[in-house]
Amino acid sequence: MKVTFIGAGPGAADLITLRGARALAEANIVLYAGSLVSRDMLVHCQPDAEIHDTASMNLEEQVAQYERASSLGWNVARLHSGDPAIYGAISEQMRALETLGIPYEVVPGVSSFTAAAAVLKTSLTRPEVSQTIIITRAEGRASAVPEGESLASLAAHGATMAIFLSGAGLTKAIDELLCELPATTPAAVVCKASWPQEKHHTATLGTLLDGLTADEWRLSTMLLVGQALASEPGAVSRLYSPEYSHRFRKAARDPQ
Numbered sequence: 001m002k003v004t005f006i007g008a009g010p011g012a013a014d015l016i017t018l019r020g021a022r023a024l025a026e027a028n029i030v031l032y033a034g035s036l037v038s039r040d041m042l043v044h045c046q047p048d049a050e051i052h053d054t055a056s057m058n059l060e061e062q063v064a065q066y067e068r069a070s071s072l073g074w075n076v077a078r079l080h081s082g083d084p085a086i087y088g089a090i091s092e093q094m095r096a097l098e099t100l101g102i103p104y105e106v107v108p109g110v111s112s113f114t115a116a117a118a119v120l121k122t123s124l125t126r127p128e129v130s131q132t133i134i135i136t137r138a139e140g141r142a143s144a145v146p147e148g149e150s151l152a153s154l155a156a157h158g159a160t161m162a163i164f165l166s167g168a169g170l171t172k173a174i175d176e177l178l179c180e181l182p183a184t185t186p187a188a189v190v191c192k193a194s195w196p197q198e199k200h201h202t203a204t205l206g207t208l209l210d211g212l213t214a215d216e217w218r219l220s221t222m223l224l225v226g227q228a229l230a231s232e233p234g235a236v237s238r239l240y241s242p243e244y245s246h247r248f249r250k251a252a253r254d255p256q
C-alpha cells in the first residue's frame with residue numbers, strides 16, 4: 001500500500017504523465033482537488049475506484065482517508081493540479097503520512113505556467129532578453145507572501161514572470177507591476193489552459209485589462225509578463241546554428 005501524489009497537469013486528461021496515469025489506474029481510492037482538477041482525468045481510474053473530491057475536505061478528513069486506506073491495504077492516488085510541488089499544499093500531507101508511517105511517492109506533472117506558454121505559442125526565455133523565469137503568486141488569504149517577494153520587487157529583475165493565483169486580483173497585480181515595469185511590457189492572461197473553456201488575451205501591461213471583464217478571469221488564470229513574450233524577432237539561441245559546435249555536433253561551417 002502507498003499514497004502517490006500525482007501531478008494531474010493543467011486540465012486535459014491526456015496531459016498527465018504516463019506514470020501518473022498508471023498510478024491512477026492502480027489506485028483503489030482517489031482523492032482529487034475538484035476545484036482545479038478536471039473530472040475528465042478520472043477516465044484513467046479503475047471503474048470501481050472510490051473517488052473523493054477534496055474541495056470540501058480539510059486536512060484531517062483527507063488524512064483520515066489515508067489511514068483508512070492503509071488499514072485496508074489500498075493504494076491511494078492523490079491528484080493535484082499541474083505539478084504538486086507548486087502551490088500544491090503537499091508538505092502538510094507528507095508530514096502527516098510520515099508521522100503515521102504510511103509510505104508515499106510523488107509523480108511530477110505539467111505545470112500550468114508551461115501549459116499557458118503553450119497556449120500562447122511562446123517561449124518564456126529568450127537570449128539577451130530574459131534567461132530567468134520568476135514563478136510567484138498574487139497574495140491570498142490562505143498563504144502569506146514573504147516580505148521581499150512583492151510583485152514590484154520581483155519585477156525589478158526584468159525577468160519573465162509567471163504569476164499564479166492572480167485571477168481574483170488582476171488589477172492589483174498589474175498596478176504593482178507597473179511600479180517597476182514600463183506600460184509597454186508584453187503581458188498575457190491565460191484562463192483554463194487545455195480545458196474546453198480555455199481562453200487567452202495578449203496585450204501590454206498598460207492595456208491588458210482594457211475590454212476585459214475581470215470577473216470572467218477569476219479562476220484558473222495565469223498572468224505572464226515580460227519582454228520574452230514580445231512577438232517581434234530578436235536574438236535567438238546559437239544551439240542549432242550551423243556554425244556552432246558542441247559535444248554532440250560539429251559545426252557545418254566556420255563562423256563568419
Ligand SMILES: C[S@@+](CC[C@H](N)C(=O)[O-])C[C@H]1O[C@@H](n2cnc3c(N)ncnc32)[C@H](O)[C@@H]1O
Pocket residue numbers: 010011036080081082083084085086087088110111112113115116163164165166167190191192193194195219220221222223
Ligand atoms: C493552487 S495553484 C496550483 C498550481 C499547480 N500546482 C501548477 O503547477 O500549475 C492554482 C493556480 O494555478 C494556475 N492554474 C492552474 N491550472 C491552470 C490552467 N489550466 N490554466 C491557467 N492557469 C492555471 C492558476 O493561476 C490557479 O490560480
